[in-house]
Each structure stands twice: as C-alpha cells, then as structure tokens.
Amino acid sequence: MNGQRLDRRAAMATLLAGRGDDLLVVPGLGSTTWDVAALEENPRDFHMWGAMGGAAMIGLGLALAQPAHRVAVITGDGEMLMGLGALATIGIQQPSNLAVIVFDNAHYGETGMQPSHTHDGADLVAIARGCGFTTCLDINDEAGLADLAARLKDLRGLLFARVAIEADDPPRVLPERDGVAIKERFRAAIGVRA
C-alpha cells in the first residue's frame, strides 16, 4: 500500500468542522475515538472503548431510529475488518442518512502497530461497493477529503469512504469512560425517551 496518506487528527478536524447538531458520530474502538475526542467531547458522539466490530451496526440501528439525523460511523480498518458482514447487512437496508468512513492506516494501532489485512491487499472500498453502498470513495488527499466533508454535510444516500491515513500514534485523548454516562448524555442531547 503505497501512496499519499493524510494526518488522522487533521482529517477528523476537516470532516467534523461546522458539523451541525443533526450529525451523530459513532467513532470505533480505539484511535478514531481518541481522534474525535481530541476535537471536543460532544454529547452527540457515542465514544467506544470496546465492542470491536460493532461500530457500523450501532450506526445502522441509530440511522434507522433517527431518519432526520445524519449518522457518521468513523472507525479504523481493524475495527471494520472485525465486522465486515455489517457492510452486507447495511447494503441491504440502504439507509439514506448513514456514512461509514474508515480511517485506514493498514495497522492495528492499539496493539503495537501490527499490519492489518488492508496492508496486504484487502480492499475495503471494493468490499463496500460489492455490498451495495451507493457511493464509495477512496481518499488519500486534501481534495478528496474536502469532497467527503461536503458530501457528509449534505448526506443523500448510503456512503462508504476509505481515508488513507498515516500509521502514526498521536497522543491519546481519552473521553468519558463510563458507558452509561455516554449513553445517557447522547440520548438527552437528541431528546429521545424510551
């Protein structure tokens, strides 16, 4: 996997700049949660400290429940690889308000930077396309990232994007760790009750 790669923290800042209250973010276990937390601790983010492989399906349940909101799952390649079947499941449902964005550094950053399957050829964009995602983007430069940010602001249809990022390990920024607190503040922020 050669070619240009983006800085993960700067990429997250670009994607979420001026995000709007109708954007709900599900960052995956590990680095993408720290990236989102590095910007701000927003109650409309469901930070994940576990449940590896679950981010995309949390996004689906949320997107189906909240059709008036946009939902962005922003996760890593390792977290996505653990739940690839979710892409097939989401492709069948076709929620028009869901974006699945994978920050792909081709490594497992949390466990010591071992290479992931994308390092040696697994093509997440091709997989998403094959699962029925209507828009599939492969991004490794600022122009592509700006295009993705614009599409996210005006989300109209199921979107998948792979964002090639550098395999570095920026300082961890740790958000709230209490799962009940994260859940309750999220629900309160969007005004839902049982």
Added chain:
Amino acid sequence: MNAPVKTDWPDRLFETLKRGRVAQVGYVPDAGHARLIERCRADAQIRDVVLTTEEEGVAMAAGAWLGGNRSALLMQSSGVGNCVNMFSLMRTCRFPMLMFITMRGEWEEFNPWQVPMASIVEPVMKLCEAEVYRAREPDEVEGIAERAVQQAFGDERIVAVLLSQQLIGKKVWTK
C-alpha cells in the same frame, strides 16, 4: 390420538412485540422463527433487518436505543455463542437487549453438532448477567414475552427468552 400442537405462539409473540412498541427486529434466518420473521417483514411499522451474524444484532440494538427505538433480536441457540463479546457493550452501557432464542440440540435433536452450544446457552446468558426465561408450552410464550419486554426496556436489562425445541418440532432430515 394426541391433541394437535398449538402453533399460534409466533403470532401471539408478534402481537406482544407490537404492543411493546418494538420498531426494529434483527434476525438471522431460522426455521423456528420463520413465522415471526414473516410477520415482522409484513409489518410496515417494524424495520426488519436480516443479519449475517447474530452479534450484528446486538450492536444494532444499542444503536436503536441510542436513537430512541426499541428492538428485538431473533436467533437460534447457536447464535448465542456469536454474541458473547458484544454483550459487553450492553452490560457496560446498560442497553436494553431483548432476545428470543429458539433452542436446538435438546428435544429429539438429530444433529449432534447442535448440542454443545445449546447445552450452555442458559449458563452463558446468566454469566452475561441476562435475565433468562424458558417457554416450554405454547400457552406460556406470550406471558413470558410480556414480562421480557417490560424488563428489557423498563429496567434496561439483557433479557433472553428461550423457546424450547418441542415448541418448534424436530427438523426433518429425510424427505
């Protein structure tokens, strides 16, 4: 001649889900749940989501609750093993998780490969801090389901309703 086995329990279970305002139903195709799945698919207010593996349905239930929807997950006993790590999401965040599990591997089971997982469903679910109920007779399914709905969403708990294999009948292997 034996009395005919009552087969309307899936319809009564469906009505219970409707009364409980369940809006999303995840499932892996299952012969024992075929009728209930058919009812859910035909209902305009229920979003039915076919899954590739049961743990997807656990994560989906968390997302549904974050967005204010009640959900249920339908599976057979072998699916429980696929879910165990994802249950940590429900426990840590105290998400409601309503599950209806058709049992294989117990009553007149022909396939021994079904037995190992089925035989540990109850202890596994209890280790995951689920409330576990078992329905053996058609007439008790609805009442147990009512209780499960109340407990899952009222108390934000993991609740597993096990539907015994004699409710479903044995799988026919030779035709």
